[in-house]
Amino acid sequence: MxxxxxxxxxxxxxxxxxxxxxxxxxxxxxxxxxxxxxxxxxxxxxxxxxxxxxxxxxxxxxxxxxxxxxxxxxxxxxxxxxxxxxxxxxxxxxxxxxxxxxxxxxxxxxxxxxxxxxxxxxxxxxxxxxxxxxxxxxxxxxxxxxxxxxxxxxxxxxxxxxxxxxxxxxxxxxxxxxxxxxxxxxxxxxxxxxxxxxxxxxxxxxxxxxxxxxxxxxxxxxxxxxxxxxxxxxxxxxxAQVPVIKHLDGICHVYIDAGADADMALAIAVNAKTHRYGTCNTMETLLVHAEEAPALLPLLAAAFRDAGVELRVCERSRSLLPDAILATEADWGTEYLAPILSLRMVDSIDEAMAHIERYGSGHTEAIVTADYQRSQRFLREVDSASVIVNASTRFADGFEYGLGAEIGISTDKLHARGPVGLEGLTSEKYVVLGDGQIRS
Amino acid sequence: MxxxxxxxxxxxxxxxxxxxxxxxxxxxxxxxxxxxxxxxxxxxxxxxxxxxxxxxxxxxxxxxxxxxxxxxxxxxxxxxxxxxxxxxxxxxxxxxxxxxxxxxxxxxxxxxxxxxxxxxxxxxxxxxxxxxxxxxxxxxxxxxxxxxxxxxxxxxxxxxxxxxxxxxxxxxxxxxxxxxxxxxxxxxxxxxxxxxxxxxxxxxxxxxxxxxxxxxxxxxxxxxxxxxxxxxxxxxxxxAQVPVIKHLDGICHVYIDAGADADMALAIAVNAKTHRYGTCNTMETLLVHAEEAPALLPLLAAAFRDAGVELRVCERSRSLLPDAILATEADWGTEYLAPILSLRMVDSIDEAMAHIERYGSGHTEAIVTADYQRSQRFLREVDSASVIVNASTRFADGFEYGLGAEIGISTDKLHARGPVGLEGLTSEKYVVLGDGQIRS
CATH class of the missing domain: 3.40.605.10 (Aldehyde Dehydrogenase; Chain A, domain 1)
Structure with missing residues (x-):
C-alpha cells in the first residue's frame, strides 16, 4: 500500500x-x-x-x-x-x-x-x-x-x-x-x-x-x-527554510514608442489589456510617447471605453483626455486584475524604462516600435522575465513559448525566470570523463 | 567622488x-x-x-x-x-x-x-x-x-x-x-x-x-x-533574506569498482587525498569493492603511510589492515581537511552509492571503473555537483573545468551548481520578437 x-x-x-x-x-x-x-x-x-x-x-x-x-x-x-x-x-x-x-x-x-x-x-x-x-x-x-x-x-x-x-x-x-x-x-x-x-x-x-x-x-x-x-x-x-520558486506581482507595461505604427500599437494595447483581465501577463500600465499621444490617446480612449475599461491617467494625458480619471501614485504600482488601466505620457524610451524599473514587478514588458536601435535597447536593458518587441504581453505563457506546459511563472531572478516548464524543474551537474587523470 | x-x-x-x-x-x-x-x-x-x-x-x-x-x-x-x-x-x-x-x-x-x-x-x-x-x-x-x-x-x-x-x-x-x-x-x-x-x-x-x-x-x-x-x-x-549561492561541506568520495585497473585506482586515490589536504574537492572517504580489497588495501595503506595520511577503516577493512584505526560513525560524515582518510569496503556499486547519498555533501564524487554500464549508472544516479569517472576529485575546479575563473563552488541544487564562473553570475530572461502579434 x-x-x-x-x-x-x-x-x-x-x-x-x-x-x-x-x-x-x-x-x-x-x-x-x-x-x-x-x-x-x-x-x-x-x-x-x-x-x-x-x-x-x-x-x-x-x-x-x-x-x-x-x-x-x-x-x-x-x-x-x-x-x-x-x-x-x-x-x-x-x-x-x-x-x-x-x-x-x-x-x-x-x-x-x-x-x-x-x-x-x-x-x-x-x-x-x-x-x-x-x-x-x-x-x-x-x-x-x-x-x-x-x-x-x-x-x-x-x-x-x-x-x-x-x-x-x-x-x-x-x-x-x-x-x-x-x-x-x-x-x-x-x-x-x-x-x-x-x-x-x-x-x-x-x-x-x-x-x-x-x-x-x-x-x-x-x-x-x-x-x-x-x-x-x-x-x-x-x-520557507527550503528554496522557493515564486511568482509575485504581474504589473506589466506596454510602451508605445515615437514613430510606432498606430494600428499595431492600438491592437497590441487593446489585446494586452482586454484579452483577459485576471491573468498575470495582462497589461496594467500603458506608456505612450508624447509625440504619438495627440493622435493615439483619443483612439485608445475610445477603444477602452468600448471595452468597458476604466482609464486612470497622468496629468499630461488628461489634457488630451479631459474625461479620464487622474491616476494617483498608488495606481502605478497596482496590479488591477480588472478592467482598469493606468496610462502615462513619457518623453523618451529612457523615461519609459525608468518608469518600468520603478513601478514594474519584473514580469513582462512590451515595446511597440519601428526603431531598430530602441528595440535592442529595450530588449537588453529592461530587467523583466519576459521582454517583448511588437507583440502582446499576453504571449508570456509556457504554452505560447513552446514549453509544452508550465508549472507557473517565476518572477525570481535566480534559477528559473518567466514561464517554468520541465527545464525549470531540473538542474545541471558537472560530469567529468577521464582515463586515469590526476592533478599535478 | x-x-x-x-x-x-x-x-x-x-x-x-x-x-x-x-x-x-x-x-x-x-x-x-x-x-x-x-x-x-x-x-x-x-x-x-x-x-x-x-x-x-x-x-x-x-x-x-x-x-x-x-x-x-x-x-x-x-x-x-x-x-x-x-x-x-x-x-x-x-x-x-x-x-x-x-x-x-x-x-x-x-x-x-x-x-x-x-x-x-x-x-x-x-x-x-x-x-x-x-x-x-x-x-x-x-x-x-x-x-x-x-x-x-x-x-x-x-x-x-x-x-x-x-x-x-x-x-x-x-x-x-x-x-x-x-x-x-x-x-x-x-x-x-x-x-x-x-x-x-x-x-x-x-x-x-x-x-x-x-x-x-x-x-x-x-x-x-x-x-x-x-x-x-x-x-x-x-x-539572509536575500538569495544566497553557497558552498557548505566537501565530503568527497572515490569509489574503486570491481575490476578497476589497480594502478589507476591507486594513483587516483592517492592524488585525490594527498594533492592538497585543505581543499573542498579533496577526497575524505574511499570506498573499495570487496573483490579488489585484498589486493588493493595493502598497497593503498602503504602509499598513505608514506604520505603521512592516517587511515580510519571499517571493521571488514581492518581484517586486511590490522594496524589501522577503526572508523566511528562520525568519521563517515566528517570533512577532515587534513591528512586523515576514512575507508570502507563495499559489496556493490549500489552500496557505494547508498553510502555516498547518506554521508556525502553533494560536492564531488568519483568512480574508478572499467565497466561501461556502471560508469553510466554512477554518472546518472549520483546526486552531486560534480560526478567523475576515472579521474581525481581534485579536478572539480573552475580553472580545470575551463570556466576561466571561479567565484566559488556551489553545493546548492538551484541556479548554479558546482564551480561557479561568469555564467553563474548571470540569469536568463525570455525575449520575444513579433511584428504586431496579438493573442486570439
Missing part, C-alpha cells in the same frame, strides 16, 4: 479531527518527504518510457474512475456551498466533464513532451585530458502548494514525474476529496509502470500547520512552488 | 569608532546598495569593451599603486600581529609581490574571457508568428562576504564587473586597509572606462552588524555569495 492510499484511507478521520497536533503533522509530512526522497532516487534512474507510461496509465485510470471523481468533487462542492464560499472559488473547484477531459489531455501532452533528464551538453576536452560537460538532472523532491483547483493536482504531478522529481502536493482543503482521487490515480499509474508510487503524495489534512511543516523540511524537500494568490506566495516565501 | 573613496576617506574614523550604531550601518549599506543598483543599470547597457577596459585599467592602477598597497597591507599585518591572530590567517592576509602579480594577472585573465552578457539562445518561431529565445543577463547587485584574503577583493569584483553586475564587497576586517586600496583601484578603473564607479563598493566598517544589514536588503541585493569557512556560510544562509 503506498503512502497516498494509506493516507487516504484515514483521510476523513484524521482531517476532520481537531485532535491531531502540530507535532503529529510535522512527523507525518517528514515521513512523506522521506518516502518521496526514496522515490526520487528511483525516478532519477528510471527510463523515459517508464515515466511516460506512468502518465498515460494515470490518465487511463482517471478516465475509468470518472464516476468516483465526480462523486468526490460533488462532496467538495457540497461542503464548499455549505461554507458559503464565493462563486469564483466554486467555479475553480468544479470538475465538469469538459474539465476532466482537459486534465486527461494534459497528462497525455506531458507524456508526449521531450524528456529533459540526462541530456548532456558542452562536453569538451580540457588540457589535462579530462572531458567536462553538464548533465541535466531532476531537482529531487518538489513541494507544490496550491489553492482549490483540483486540475492543478494532475498538472503539477505530471510535470514533476516527467522531469524525474517526486511531488508532495498540498492543495486547498476545499478540494480534498477531488484531489485524493486524482493523486491516487497518479500514484497507481506510477506503480503500474513499475515506479515508486510515493513519487506522488498528497498531504491530506485540512490543518494549515501542514504547510509550515513542509516549509521547514530543509534537506528533504529541494524546492517549494506556491501556486496561488499573492498572500499565499508571500506567506510561503517568508516562512 | 565615488562611494568607495568617500567611504574610504572616513574609514579610520568610522570604523574604529564604536559610536556608530546598528541603525547608522543599516542606512549606510542601504545607500551603498541603492548606488550599486543604479550602477548595475549602467553596466547592463555597457559594451564588453568598456567592462574589459575597466578591468585592465584597474590592473594598471594597482600596478602603479603597489607601494601604497604594500603599505596598507603592512598596516593590516601589524594590527593582525598585535591582535595575535594565528599564522594561517596571517599567511592569507599577506600580499607579497608575487601575490600582487598573481592578482593583476587574474584581472587581465578575466578581461580576456568571453562576455556572457547579451548572448541569445534557442530563438525559435512559434505557431503564433512570434519568435522566442532566452537572453543571458546580469543578476544585478551581488554581495560578496569573505574572510581576510585581500586578493578575493580583486577576484570577486572582476568577475562581477565582467558579468555586468555591481558588487558590494565585505571582506574580513583584518584586511580592511589592503581591501580599500584594491577596491579603490577597481572603482577608479571603472570610472576611467566611463562606467559608474559605484559598481564596486567596499563596506568599510569593522562592525559585524554590517553583514546583517546587507543580508536584509531584499529587493536591493539580488544575491549574496559567502566565501569562507562553514560557520560563516551557515550563519549567512540562516540570516
Amino acid at each position: 503506498n503512502a497516498v492510499t494509506s493516507a487516504r484511507a484515514g483521510a476523513e478521520s484524521s482531517t476532520e479531527s481537531s485532535a491531531e497536533t502540530g507535532a503529529d503533522i510535522g512527523v507525518e509530512v517528514r515521513v512523506m518527504a522521506q518516502a518521496a526522497q526514496a522515490a526520487a532516487r528511483g525516478l532519477v534512474a528510471s527510463t523515459t518510457d517508464a515515466r511516460n507510461q506512468a502518465l498515460l496509465g494515470a490518465a487511463a485510470l482517471l478516465d475509468d474512475r470518472r464516476r468516483e471523481l465526480r462523486e468526490a468533487n460533488a462532496l467538495d462542492m457540497q461542503r464548499a456551498r455549505k461554507n458559503a464560499l464565493d462563486s469564483a472559488l466554486l467555479d475553480r473547484l468544479e470538475l465538469s466533464e469538459a474539465r476532466i477531459d482537459a486534465m486527461l489531455e494534459g497528462l497525455r501532452q506531458v507524456a508526449a513532451l521531450p524528456d529533459p533528464v540526462g541530456a548532456i551538453r558542452d562536453m569538451s576536452p580540457r588540457p589535462s585530458g579530462i572531458r567536462v560537460g553538464k548533465m541535466r538532472v531532476p531537482l529531487g523532491v518538489i513541494g507544490i502548494i496550491y489553492e482549490s483547483r483540483p486540475n492543478v493536482t494532475a498538472d503539477a504531478a505530471s510535470l514533476c514525474i516527467k522531469s524525474g522529481n517526486a511531488a508532495i502536493l498540498r492543495g486547498g482543503s476545499e478540494a480534498l476529496h477531488s484531489n485524493a482521487v486524482i493523486a491516487s490515480a497518479m500514484a497507481d499509474g506510477l506503480a503500474a509502470a513499475g515506479l515508486d508510487a510515493a513519487a506522488v503524495q498528497l498531504v491530506q489534512t485540512r490543518d494549515r500547520a501542514a504547510v509550515g511543516a513542509l516549509l521547514a523540511l530543509e534537506g528533504l524537500i529541494d524546492v517549494v512552488i506556491p501556486r496561488g494568490g499573492k498572500s499565499l506566495v508571500e506567506r510561503i516565501s517568508r516562512e | 565615488n562611494a568607495v573613496t568617500s567611504a574610504r576617506a572616513g574609514a579610520e574614523s568610522s570604523t574604529e569608532s564604536s559610536a556608530e550604531t546598528g541603525a547608522d550601518i543599516g542606512v549606510e549599506v542601504r545607500v551603498m546598495a541603492q548606488a550599486a543598483q543604479a550602477a548595475a543599470r549602467g553596466l547592463v547597457a555597457s559594451t564588453t569593451d568598456a567592462r574589459n577596459q575597466a578591468l585592465l585599467g584597474a590592473a594598471a592602477l594597482l600596478d602603479d599603486r603597489r607601494r601604497e598597497l604594500r603599505e596598507a597591507n603592512a598596516l593590516d599585518m601589524q594590527r593582525a600581529r598585535k591582535n595575535a591572530l594565528d599564522s594561517a590567517l596571517l599567511d592569507r592576509l599577506e600580499l607579497s609581490e608575487a601575490r600582487i602579480d598573481a592578482m593583476l594577472e587574474g584581472l587581465r585573465q578575466v578581461a580576456a574571457l568571453p562576455d556572457p552578457v547579451g548572448a541569445i539562445r534557442d530563438m525559435s518561431p512559434r505557431p503564433s508568428g512570434i519568435r522566442v529565445g532566452k537572453m543571458r543577463v546580469p543578476l544585478g547587485v551581488i554581495g560578496i562576504i569573505y574572510e581576510s584574503r585581500p586578493n578575493v577583493t580583486a577576484d570577486a569584483a572582476s568577475l562581477c564587473i565582467k558579468s555586468g553586475n555591481a558588487a558590494i564587497l565585505r571582506g574580513g576586517s583584518e584586511a580592511l586597509h589592503s581591501n580599500a586600496v584594491i577596491a579603490s583601484a577597481m572603482a577608479d578603473g571603472l570610472a576611467a572606462a566611463g562606467l559608474d564607479a559605484a559598481a564596486v563598493q567596499l563596506v568599510q566598517t569593522r562592525d559585524r552588524a554590517a553583514v546583517g544589514a546587507l543580508l536584509a536588503l531584499e529587493g536591493l541585493i539580488d544575491v549574496v555569495i559567502p566565501r569562507g569557512g562553514k560557520s560563516l556560510v551557515e550563519r549567512i544562509s540562516r540570516e
Whole structure:
C-alpha cells in the first residue's frame, strides 16, 4: 500500500479531527518527504518510457474512475456551498466533464513532451585530458502548494514525474476529496509502470500547520512552488527554510514608442489589456510617447471605453483626455486584475524604462516600435522575465513559448525566470570523463 | 567622488569608532546598495569593451599603486600581529609581490574571457508568428562576504564587473586597509572606462552588524555569495533574506569498482587525498569493492603511510589492515581537511552509492571503473555537483573545468551548481520578437 492510499484511507478521520497536533503533522509530512526522497532516487534512474507510461496509465485510470471523481468533487462542492464560499472559488473547484477531459489531455501532452533528464551538453576536452560537460538532472523532491483547483493536482504531478522529481502536493482543503482521487490515480499509474508510487503524495489534512511543516523540511524537500494568490506566495516565501520558486506581482507595461505604427500599437494595447483581465501577463500600465499621444490617446480612449475599461491617467494625458480619471501614485504600482488601466505620457524610451524599473514587478514588458536601435535597447536593458518587441504581453505563457506546459511563472531572478516548464524543474551537474587523470 | 573613496576617506574614523550604531550601518549599506543598483543599470547597457577596459585599467592602477598597497597591507599585518591572530590567517592576509602579480594577472585573465552578457539562445518561431529565445543577463547587485584574503577583493569584483553586475564587497576586517586600496583601484578603473564607479563598493566598517544589514536588503541585493569557512556560510544562509549561492561541506568520495585497473585506482586515490589536504574537492572517504580489497588495501595503506595520511577503516577493512584505526560513525560524515582518510569496503556499486547519498555533501564524487554500464549508472544516479569517472576529485575546479575563473563552488541544487564562473553570475530572461502579434 503506498503512502497516498494509506493516507487516504484515514483521510476523513484524521482531517476532520481537531485532535491531531502540530507535532503529529510535522512527523507525518517528514515521513512523506522521506518516502518521496526514496522515490526520487528511483525516478532519477528510471527510463523515459517508464515515466511516460506512468502518465498515460494515470490518465487511463482517471478516465475509468470518472464516476468516483465526480462523486468526490460533488462532496467538495457540497461542503464548499455549505461554507458559503464565493462563486469564483466554486467555479475553480468544479470538475465538469469538459474539465476532466482537459486534465486527461494534459497528462497525455506531458507524456508526449521531450524528456529533459540526462541530456548532456558542452562536453569538451580540457588540457589535462579530462572531458567536462553538464548533465541535466531532476531537482529531487518538489513541494507544490496550491489553492482549490483540483486540475492543478494532475498538472503539477505530471510535470514533476516527467522531469524525474517526486511531488508532495498540498492543495486547498476545499478540494480534498477531488484531489485524493486524482493523486491516487497518479500514484497507481506510477506503480503500474513499475515506479515508486510515493513519487506522488498528497498531504491530506485540512490543518494549515501542514504547510509550515513542509516549509521547514530543509534537506528533504529541494524546492517549494506556491501556486496561488499573492498572500499565499508571500506567506510561503517568508516562512520557507527550503528554496522557493515564486511568482509575485504581474504589473506589466506596454510602451508605445515615437514613430510606432498606430494600428499595431492600438491592437497590441487593446489585446494586452482586454484579452483577459485576471491573468498575470495582462497589461496594467500603458506608456505612450508624447509625440504619438495627440493622435493615439483619443483612439485608445475610445477603444477602452468600448471595452468597458476604466482609464486612470497622468496629468499630461488628461489634457488630451479631459474625461479620464487622474491616476494617483498608488495606481502605478497596482496590479488591477480588472478592467482598469493606468496610462502615462513619457518623453523618451529612457523615461519609459525608468518608469518600468520603478513601478514594474519584473514580469513582462512590451515595446511597440519601428526603431531598430530602441528595440535592442529595450530588449537588453529592461530587467523583466519576459521582454517583448511588437507583440502582446499576453504571449508570456509556457504554452505560447513552446514549453509544452508550465508549472507557473517565476518572477525570481535566480534559477528559473518567466514561464517554468520541465527545464525549470531540473538542474545541471558537472560530469567529468577521464582515463586515469590526476592533478599535478 | 565615488562611494568607495568617500567611504574610504572616513574609514579610520568610522570604523574604529564604536559610536556608530546598528541603525547608522543599516542606512549606510542601504545607500551603498541603492548606488550599486543604479550602477548595475549602467553596466547592463555597457559594451564588453568598456567592462574589459575597466578591468585592465584597474590592473594598471594597482600596478602603479603597489607601494601604497604594500603599505596598507603592512598596516593590516601589524594590527593582525598585535591582535595575535594565528599564522594561517596571517599567511592569507599577506600580499607579497608575487601575490600582487598573481592578482593583476587574474584581472587581465578575466578581461580576456568571453562576455556572457547579451548572448541569445534557442530563438525559435512559434505557431503564433512570434519568435522566442532566452537572453543571458546580469543578476544585478551581488554581495560578496569573505574572510581576510585581500586578493578575493580583486577576484570577486572582476568577475562581477565582467558579468555586468555591481558588487558590494565585505571582506574580513583584518584586511580592511589592503581591501580599500584594491577596491579603490577597481572603482577608479571603472570610472576611467566611463562606467559608474559605484559598481564596486567596499563596506568599510569593522562592525559585524554590517553583514546583517546587507543580508536584509531584499529587493536591493539580488544575491549574496559567502566565501569562507562553514560557520560563516551557515550563519549567512540562516540570516539572509536575500538569495544566497553557497558552498557548505566537501565530503568527497572515490569509489574503486570491481575490476578497476589497480594502478589507476591507486594513483587516483592517492592524488585525490594527498594533492592538497585543505581543499573542498579533496577526497575524505574511499570506498573499495570487496573483490579488489585484498589486493588493493595493502598497497593503498602503504602509499598513505608514506604520505603521512592516517587511515580510519571499517571493521571488514581492518581484517586486511590490522594496524589501522577503526572508523566511528562520525568519521563517515566528517570533512577532515587534513591528512586523515576514512575507508570502507563495499559489496556493490549500489552500496557505494547508498553510502555516498547518506554521508556525502553533494560536492564531488568519483568512480574508478572499467565497466561501461556502471560508469553510466554512477554518472546518472549520483546526486552531486560534480560526478567523475576515472579521474581525481581534485579536478572539480573552475580553472580545470575551463570556466576561466571561479567565484566559488556551489553545493546548492538551484541556479548554479558546482564551480561557479561568469555564467553563474548571470540569469536568463525570455525575449520575444513579433511584428504586431496579438493573442486570439
